[in-house]
Amino acid sequence: MRNPIGKKVVDIKPSGIRKFFDIVQETEGAISLGVGEPDFDTPWHIRDEGIYSLEKGRTFYTSNSGLKELRQEISNYIKRTQNVEYDPLKEIFVTVGGSEAIDLALRAMVDAGDEVLIPQPSYVSYEPCAILADAVPVTIELKEENQFRLTAEEVLEKVTDKTKILVLPFPNNPTGAVMSKEDLEAIAKVVIEKDLFVISDEIYGELTYNGEHVSIVSIPGMKERTILINGFSKAYAMTGWRLGYACGPEIIMKQMVKIHQFAIMCAPTTSQYAAVEALRNGDDDVKMMREQYNQRRRYLLNEFERIGLTCFEPFGAFYVFPSIKKFGMSSDEFCTRLLKEEKLAVVPGTAFGDCGEGYIRISYAYSLDNLKAAMERLERFISKL
Numbered sequence: 001m002r003n004p005i006g007k008k009v010v011d012i013k014p015s016g017i018r019k020f021f022d023i024v025q026e027t028e029g030a031i032s033l034g035v036g037e038p039d040f041d042t043p044w045h046i047r048d049e050g051i052y053s054l055e056k057g058r059t060f061y062t063s064n065s066g067l068k069e070l071r072q073e074i075s076n077y078i079k080r081t082q083n084v085e086y087d088p089l090k091e092i093f094v095t096v097g098g099s100e101a102i103d104l105a106l107r108a109m110v111d112a113g114d115e116v117l118i119p120q121p122s123y124v125s126y127e128p129c130a131i132l133a134d135a136v137p138v139t140i141e142l143k144e145e146n147q148f149r150l151t152a153e154e155v156l157e158k159v160t161d162k163t164k165i166l167v168l169p170f171p172n173n174p175t176g177a178v179m180s181k182e183d184l185e186a187i188a189k190v191v192i193e194k195d196l197f198v199i200s201d202e203i204y205g206e207l208t209y210n211g212e213h214v215s216i217v218s219i220p221g222m223k224e225r226t227i228l229i230n231g232f233s234k235a236y237a238m239t240g241w242r243l244g245y246a247c248g249p250e251i252i253m254k255q256m257v258k259i260h261q262f263a264i265m266c267a268p269t270t271s272q273y274a275a276v277e278a279l280r281n282g283d284d285d286v287k288m289m290r291e292q293y294n295q296r297r298r299y300l301l302n303e304f305e306r307i308g309l310t311c312f313e314p315f316g317a318f319y320v321f322p323s324i325k326k327f328g329m330s331s332d333e334f335c336t337r338l339l340k341e342e343k344l345a346v347v348p349g350t351a352f353g354d355c356g357e358g359y360i361r362i363s364y365a366y367s368l369d370n371l372k373a374a375m376e377r378l379e380r381f382i383s384k385l
């Protein structure tokens with residue numbers, strides 16, 4: 001039999017996050033601060049709307065692009081948060097999580113050999129999706145001395161004749177970094193000058209702790225060059241509902257919807273009805289969860305200071321990214337020993353790109369009690385080093 005597997009796929013490494021969690025499952029008494037998933041249940045009124053839609057027999061495909069009323073609510077949401085108008089029928093469509101939107105945006109926009117700029121450390125899917133789309137991923141190393149923000153100079157350094165897309169991963173997973181309006185204006189200038197397009201992954205846009213999130217689409221000249229990606233997983237604690245969306249120029253959306261139509265058909269119908277409710281009446285729930293995350297964020301930063309772990313202050317998402325450089329071991333070794341010796345699972349920074357070496361990602365999408373127990377273990381581990 002000849003090899004049934006394509007080489008391009010074989011060469012892609014599996015996610016470095018999952019590897020640790022397979023071990024956690026088998027370790028009795030282990031505490032995990034590894035998964036980037038809200039610990040809250042989806043707010044009841046949102047679940048109720050999903051249940052109601054089932055009771056009403058709304059169990060059919062929606063249009064490929066998603067329910068009209070959901071796209072209208074997404075349009076209203078972006079108008080009220082970023083003061084940018086998207087046509088709900090032509091410029092917005094509903095996807096299976098932000099994940100699908102990332103994949104589709106890359107597949108719809110690149111030709112073989114086009115270069116995609118990917119700032120790292122960042123979410124694990126950009127690079128493999130770029131490779132699967134036959135593009136060439138080009139890494140930009142984000143630096144702690146810049147609070148892991150992306151600078152215009154760093155983009156300029158990596159732009160070539162082949163560069164087509166810049167992925168903008170803020171608020172950032174794993175660092176928690178956020179971009180200010182001024183940072184984005186400087187990036188926008190380069191993007192326009194070099195005729196690039198942006199895929200802006202704003203899945204953590206609702207989770208910022210030093211003021212409101214600013215989207216690059218609100219900078220003049222950027223709406224027409226940007227695919228804005230967002231979803232319901234993080235802000236509304238709806239990971240399992242698998243619902244996200246993409247907004248962008250009609251000419252690009254049409255091609256993305258075409259792939260979506262053949263690969264997926266439509267996002268889950270029940271989830272779409274629930275998402276309408278989330279956008280209409282979910283602001284207070286988001287606020288409550290944001291406050292809780294912020295409390296935990298502050299707790300962890302104080303604890304790190306107390307036990308002597310250096311960490312820049314992150315203002316977004318639900319992750320902290322402390323440095324472990326002073327312990328003289330690799331991130332992988334640190335995490336492996338921490339899990340083995342103290343049964344505490346966190347993720348090596350290298351799971352988010354090679355430049356994550358020397359850091360670990362700790363998620364605070366866990367209860368304060370869990371965090372407290374985890375910090376005891378971390379302190380004990382560090383005191384032995």
Ligand SMILES: Cc1ncc(COP(=O)(O)O)c(C=O)c1O
Pocket residue numbers: 036096097098099100123169172173201203230231232233239242243244
């Ligand atoms: C930065 C970032 N983007 C996108 C996603 C995908 O989220 P989903 O597909 O659940 O919307 C995640 C999930 O962890 C993420 O951290």
